[in-house]
Amino acid sequence: MTAPTRRKANPHAVPVESGKAYLWCACGESQRFPYCDGSHVGTGLTPHRYFADKARTILVCGCGRSARMPLCDGTHARPPQGRRRTG
Template sequence: MTEESISPQMSPYVVSVEAGKKYFWCACGKSAKQPFCDGSHKGSGISPVAYNAEKAAQVYFCGCKKTQKAPLCDGTHKKL
């Protein structure tokens, strides 16, 4: 069974990503290394979402974990 994700924070995490690097966004909300996966999802039925940075940029990773556009913030946190 899939658990409900928890919200470590109700706003996005702004991260400067590096070109060519792959990131794993925490989808369950339990990672201690937000907004990225640290393996805490094990047993929850939730998996992290990969993000490939094509260029160096500032990325808004969803912190509420309820976005419809994972791993990016889509504004859903404002309605929670």
């Protein structure tokens, strides 16, 4: 399995329509990021599925570290694990 490519450090605000299913890029290689364009084929990764139960704007994770994929959970604002802040 290939590690996802980091495309953007911050979330993408994306409007979704009620009753529609969406596939969000998990590999970071999509030319339509944050939407899946099939570029994950052969990476061992699969897109993140999201069903919109109502129309709204959602925040789609762009950093690849959210525990609530495909939604941003605020992890992008914290330093990656294994790194410590100094000073």
